[in-house]
Amino acid sequence: MSYEIETIPIHQKMTLTIREAAAYSNIGINKIDQLLRMPGCPFVLYVGTRKLVKRREFEEYISSKLAI
Numbered sequence: 001m002s003y004e005i006e007t008i009p010i011h012q013k014m015t016l017t018i019r020e021a022a023a024y025s026n027i028g029i030n031k032i033d034q035l036l037r038m039p040g041c042p043f044v045l046y047v048g049t050r051k052l053v054k055r056r057e058f059e060e061y062i063s064s065k066l067a068i
Helices: 018-025 029-036 055-063
Strands: 044-047 050-054
Touching: 018 029, 018 050, 018 055, 029 050, 050 055
Parallel strands: none
Antiparallel strands: 044 050
């Protein structure tokens, strides 16, 4: 049985990898990782030990800031 993996555009994904979030926002990978480590970060989702970025919450966070 063969399964085709559909490529979903980043703007339609619920969660993003750190690399996808960096490409999407034009913010560096290290800075996004630093933000994800903040206590109470509103846009981090842990899947086991893996950190994902909740896209909508990330967009709202970035929109509300003048500097990060």
